[in-house]
Amino acid sequence: MSELKVQIKNLYKIFGKNPKKVLPQVKSGLGKPELLDQTGHVLGINNVSLDIPAKQIQVVMGLSGSGKSTLIRHINRLIEPTDGQILIDGDDVLTMSDKQLRDVRRKKTSMVFQKFGLLPHRKVMENVGYGLEVQGFKEEEIKQKAQHWIDRVGLTGYEDHYPGQLSGGMQQRVGLARALATDAEILLMDEAFSALDPLIRYDMQSILLELQDELHKTIIFITHDLDEALRLGDKIAILRDGAMIQEGTAPEIVLTPADDYIADFTKDINRGKVIRLRALAEAGTPYDGANIPAGTLLNDALDPLAQAPNQTLGVTEEDGQYLGTVSLTKVIGALAG
Amino acid sequence: MEFLYEFPSLGRKTLSGMKQAVDETFKGFSRAYGEQLENFFDPLLRFLIWFEKLLEATPWPVILLVVGGLAWLGSRSWKITAGSVLAFIAIGVLDMWEDTMATLAIISVATLLCIAIGIPLGILMSRSDRAQGIITPILDVMQTIPSFVYLIPVVMLLGIGKVPGLLAVCIYAIPPIVRLTNLGIRLVDKDVLEAADAFGTSPWQKLWGVQVPLALPNIFAGINQTIMMALSMVVIASMIGVKGLGVPVLRAISNQYLALGLMNGLAIVALAIIFDRVSQTYGKRLQAYRNGGK
DSSP states (O other): OOOEEEEEEEEEEEESSOHHHHHHHHHTTOOHHHHHHHHOOEEEEEEEEEEEETTSEEEEEOOTTSSHHHHHHHHTTSSOOSEEEEEETTEEGGGOOHHHHHHIIIIIEEEEOTTOOOOTTSOHHHHHTHHHHHHTOOHHHHHHHHHHHHHHTTOTTOTTOOGGGSOHHHHHHHHHHHHHHTTOSEEEEESTTTTSOHHHHHHHHHHHHHHHHHHOOEEEEEESOHHHHHHHOSEEEEEETTEEEEEEOHHHHHHSOSSHHHHHHHTTSOGGGTOBGGGTOBTTOOOOSOEEETTOBHHHHHHHHHHSGGGEEEEEOTTSOEEEEEEHHHHHHHHHO | OHHHHSOOOOOHHHHHHHHHHHHHHHHHHHHHHHHHHHHHHHHHHHHHHHHHHHHHHSOHHHHHHHHHHHHHHHHOOHHHHHHHHHHHHHHHHTTOHHHHHHHHHHHHHHHHHHHHHHHHHHHHHHHOHHHHHHHHHHHHHHHHSOHHHHHHHHHHHHOSSHHHHHHHHHHHHHHHHHHHHHHHHHTSOHHHHHHHHHTTOOHHHHIIIIIHHHHHHHHHHHHHHHHHHHHHTHHHHHTTTOOSTHHHHHHHHHHTOHHHHHHHHHHHHHHHHHHHHHHHHHHHHHTGGGGTOO
């Protein structure tokens, strides 16, 4: 896999009066409910390690209270961990001085929030330019860059509106433009689309994917919505009670859930829209018939397979590499779960 | 049994000794440092006198124009502007112009002083719980202690005149601006602050770019209250030698002149209403984003 952008190593976060004191108990295996009962401390993050590759979308998924929003806030140190390490490009974020940390927040990371976090007293233009203004860019340059991103997210003509005058979806476009304007390589998105209604959410996901095709940022995306996770995530990590219970690609999580909890999550998912042929190809069987791209979704593969001789096709990657064969029966089996 | 019905107080001798000791110490302090203190406040006195002279020396039509202009700039409302000018005309017609100018001078200077000290103090309180813990009870005392009580040490130190009057007004009028600055900053949305942090905002940038602007409605309410309270101190200030509308009111009290008292009292009310409406509408206009811009 490509280079690692962000590394989280054995991260612990305990909320309460004396987190350091109860840390050894947590490390020796005390669970979240027991910790609360016995010591009154709340376990936020429990020994999470995660390698986040550059230029991909890493989704962190979990229900409310699973610690996902706490986790993302550790990356730019909006929250101090109780124990562990966070590396961005190999630099330890936790040993940085205030000034170094501000530099990271200004230049390396930017963030989009569930509740938008826009500055209500500033117009759209001034909000989008905020990160640049903080860095001390010249006014003209700020305006020019801000305008570029306002246009890119489709808000042309709204430059002089206040956030309060915009709908939720439009406000989050402002949030996205503000995050993109600083040119940071890492984009932290904390339930960025969760406050939007489903149609707008789908729209925003499309905008994000479209931008990502071109920008190749390292995106860490927090969500509680499995559909969203599967649609956006190159990699998905699932948290429960502050601990990571599975990590992998979308098909891995759908096809081989680590436990009943995840299986429960994934059972209502439309697999045909998530799993690609790549995951089903049977290696080793040579095939001299027609081929189909490995990136094809199962739903889209049904028709061609039904019409193929023996209802079987060869699967090849974009670069021409041959993966193996796939049959209609196999695909239907995978769809049925 | 007598013990239960009479509180066992310290003896009269001990008490008077204690009081005397306090008085003597303060008098000693006053003798030793009174002059330095007066020198310290000298620039303030000179500014106050200069401002008063300026108001008195300016032809009345100019003042009317300025009042109308400021009211318009502040409120952008014809009603408030016309009301302000009419009120000043009535004051002039009823021969209270000079006293009104004197009152205007001391209220303006007192308000400026309160803002200059009060807003930084409020900011300090908002940033440190310890500062808040120390300053809050002091403000409580300043607001509730009868004005006459702090007039005593002020007069002992600085004598009778404009500066002690100004101090008396400020002691009474400064608490709201401090409290509301503190409150306003503490009430700024945590999500917005977190977003500012996430973009690497320095504490200074956060204070002036986010916290203070978003606290402005409360800060303005504080300024408004400070002006109102300063105006209500006009009569008491006149007892220690501050010129203005308070002096005739004081004379009216001691001689039972109902009409004189009413006229000057109403002039104070008129000033209060003008200040209040103009500053409030100005504050609201600054918050255009709250009700959909423009």
